[in-house]
Amino acid sequence: MLKPPLTFKHRLVLPLLLSLVLILGYPLAFSLWISLHDYRLTAIEQARWVGWAQYFTILTQNASFWNALANTLRFVGMAVSLELVFGLLLALLLHRKATPFRHFFRAVLLVPMFVTPIAVGLMFRFLLNSQLGVVPSVLRALGITIDWFSAQQALITLALIDVWQWTPFMLLLLLAGLESLPEEPFEAARVDGASSLQIFWHLTLPMLRPTILAAVVIRMLDAFKVYEYVYAITRGGPGESTETIQYHIYRVGFLYFRLGEASAMSYILIAVILMLVVLLFYALRRESLSQR
Amino acid sequence: MKGHRFSFLLGAAALLAACAAPSAPAATTVPTRPSEAAAAPVTLSIIMEQVPDYDIVASLTRQFEAEHPNIKITFDAMPYDAMRDKILTSALAPSASYDVIIVDNPWMDEFARAGFLLPLDDYIARAPDYDFNDFVGPLRDIGVVDGKVYGVPYYNYALGLIVRQDLFDNPDYQAKFQQAFGKPLQVPTTLEDYVAVGKFFKSQGIFGAAMQPQRGYKIFEEWKNWLYAAGGNLLDAAGNVIIDNAAAQQALEMYIDMYKNAAPPNSVNWGFDEALRSMSSGESATMLSYNWMLPTLNKSDGPAGELAGKFALHEVPGGKAVLGAWHWAIPKNTASADAAWTYIAWITSKAIDKQRVIAGGAPTRVSVMQDREVWEKGFGQQYYETVLKILEDAEPLARGARAEEIINEVGTELNSAVAGEKDVAAALAAAAQKTRAILARP
Numbered sequence: 259m260l261k262p263p264l265t266f267k268h269r270l271v272l273p274l275l276l277s278l279v280l281i282l283g284y285p286l287a288f289s290l291w292i293s294l295h296d297y298r299l300t301a302i303e304q305a306r307w308v309g310w311a312q313y314f315t316i317l318t319q320n321a322s323f324w325n326a327l328a329n330t331l332r333f334v335g336m337a338v339s340l341e342l343v344f345g346l347l348l349a350l351l352l353h354r355k356a357t358p359f360r361h362f363f364r365a366v367l368l369v370p371m372f373v374t375p376i377a378v379g380l381m382f383r384f385l386l387n388s389q390l391g392v393v394p395s396v397l398r399a400l401g402i403t404i405d406w407f408s409a410q411q412a413l414i415t416l417a418l419i420d421v422w423q424w425t426p427f428m429l430l431l432l433l434a435g436l437e438s439l440p441e442e443p444f445e446a447a448r449v450d451g452a453s454s455l456q457i458f459w460h461l462t463l464p465m466l467r468p469t470i471l472a473a474v475v476i477r478m479l480d481a482f483k484v485y486e487y488v489y490a491i492t493r494g495g496p497g498e499s500t501e502t503i504q505y506h507i508y509r510v511g512f513l514y515f516r517l518g519e520a521s522a523m524s525y526i527l528i529a530v531i532l533m534l535v536v537l538l539f540y541a542l543r544r545e546s547l548s549q550r
Numbered sequence: 551m552k553g554h555r556f557s558f559l560l561g562a563a564a565l566l567a568a569c570a571a572p573s574a575p576a577a578t579t580v581p582t583r584p585s586e587a588a589a590a591p592v593t594l595s596i597i598m599e600q601v602p603d604y605d606i607v608a609s610l611t612r613q614f615e616a617e618h619p620n621i622k623i624t625f626d627a628m629p630y631d632a633m634r635d636k637i638l639t640s641a642l643a644p645s646a647s648y649d650v651i652i653v654d655n656p657w658m659d660e661f662a663r664a665g666f667l668l669p670l671d672d673y674i675a676r677a678p679d680y681d682f683n684d685f686v687g688p689l690r691d692i693g694v695v696d697g698k699v700y701g702v703p704y705y706n707y708a709l710g711l712i713v714r715q716d717l718f719d720n721p722d723y724q725a726k727f728q729q730a731f732g733k734p735l736q737v738p739t740t741l742e743d744y745v746a747v748g749k750f751f752k753s754q755g756i757f758g759a760a761m762q763p764q765r766g767y768k769i770f771e772e773w774k775n776w777l778y779a780a781g782g783n784l785l786d787a788a789g790n791v792i793i794d795n796a797a798a799q800q801a802l803e804m805y806i807d808m809y810k811n812a813a814p815p816n817s818v819n820w821g822f823d824e825a826l827r828s829m830s831s832g833e834s835a836t837m838l839s840y841n842w843m844l845p846t847l848n849k850s851d852g853p854a855g856e857l858a859g860k861f862a863l864h865e866v867p868g869g870k871a872v873l874g875a876w877h878w879a880i881p882k883n884t885a886s887a888d889a890a891w892t893y894i895a896w897i898t899s900k901a902i903d904k905q906r907v908i909a910g911g912a913p914t915r916v917s918v919m920q921d922r923e924v925w926e927k928g929f930g931q932q933y934y935e936t937v938l939k940i941l942e943d944a945e946p947l948a949r950g951a952r953a954e955e956i957i958n959e960v961g962t963e964l965n966s967a968v969a970g971e972k973d974v975a976a977a978l979a980a981a982a983q984k985t986r987a988i989l990a991r992p
Contacts, residue, residue: 296992299638300664300951304992388816389827405816409969495765496818497966512635514955 289521297518326506334481336417345428371426379490409496435469593622596650600627641666646884656953662695668880669698686941701877705912710841715862744867748812751835758812760828760837764821770961776801779868794982830854873944959984
């Protein structure tokens, strides 16, 4: 008896596979195809093959692209490291049974995460506005003047807004990680007379490392997509000081309608993110092996 | 495990790519239009920007529908940022989502050369008593691309110098200015005088100018007035990029001097709203803004409160102003082109345009701006005569199929210079180099 080309279990998976090809495969293939063409929305019929020269030009001649990439890396570095520090501090605090109203604070602290980022951007645009904003007004009353959106400060301000919104996410993951840790090592350490700092440094932190890594990677990937705050608040300015890579790609693709170039930039960005993630996993793997 | 990680990353990559990849649009073709018998009922969909001029047009349109029972109008009003994408997607679709569109000045050449717009020459020639030449020349010219008319003026947004006239007329300030500069305090007509007046008012506790150095469009629009006043331009008559020449350097240096020494602090990201707030709150003495902001500021129940009536409109220093304009246009892929033209011809006709301007709309026709009834029922003779003068000596913000990109790229470099990230020469050299690269693209 001949075996059917597809077994029952394969046939069950087939609709999903076809959907994935349509939803993921086609856009990926199409964007790769247009990334190799001079493809403009206002001149689609004149689209022409330019090949890898598109990538080469971006990498060697496009200073704005590199500036946007550097801004994004700075933003991700600032935002994710602050979120990790604050998230960990808050998680430790809320993990302590002695903390009063900890269940209430757990709920309240998660609220910023549920606000849509474009609304957060608009909210801070007004809160920090030098004419109308509450924050500059209060600071002025205290004799402090900060230009939140100057060329030197604007990217830091955007990172701080991201910290306000996404520290809760870090808190959520780290708190879950803390609560899943076994009690026995901690009890043994306390019996042996270890101080709170020693317990944190030698037990909590090493045991929490996989959770920290997962939280950092997820936040990092998400922070790389920063677009809404830039769009709602600074539009990349002053100059190009807050132009992030996603905003730059938007500008080229949807403001100038040069979709071929924007797609090539997206592929370069994917390559950069992949490299960073692989490096991060490699570093962690090496460290965990060395500890065994 | 490894496989899961990479599946996840692949998923993330696909999402990123999906953001940048639209589905392949169909080729744009001119649909064959049946006779569109006048009796056949038709609904026209019109994209509009959500601004006060739209409210006036929407209100007048009820009259059109009463006069043309077979044509129904539906408006899709939205913020500026959403418009260009919507028009583009409608133009790329096999059949248009919009039968009438409004086209901003920097998009006109781009859309016309992309084949999105229907030439209107035949319609205009056939329209009785339309008098196309009655539209102010520079406004009319924006709608003409490669010798064909693709757009009919809807409203202008040419820039003028709006001042607190009461400050200029104040005898105390006049005496102090005379003492400090050895000449009378007057509304400035040159850049040198403008900077001097700005610094003078700042020394008196009022900011000299509410400026709009926001990156991209805003600073380009404002600074280009300074560029004209210094004798410069973006391109010379032969099409060479001259934005890095001595005139441009002088214009940018003076602009930065004004920003640092006469404008409100920390205003490097200010755009239209912030500058208007600064003027209407009495914080600043002057601003370069759209000519039709004057009636808004002088309105008794407007944003300026008790300061209403104290503002006046003048030509920008140097006389030649930046001209922006919206035009009515018909997408090539609409199935209701004749009805669309019927509407455009009606709303831009002399009689209806007069009603629109009396209701507060920005003027476009010479005859309307010279009409006594408009003076009396509108904002006064002096206002319309000044607007006409501004429009007659104005030059479009930018022309060409890449205008939008040039405006944004040059505007980014200018803002870098004002923010102190680059010096004037470096910013202008970068602006010139980017403009040349944009223009050199096939």
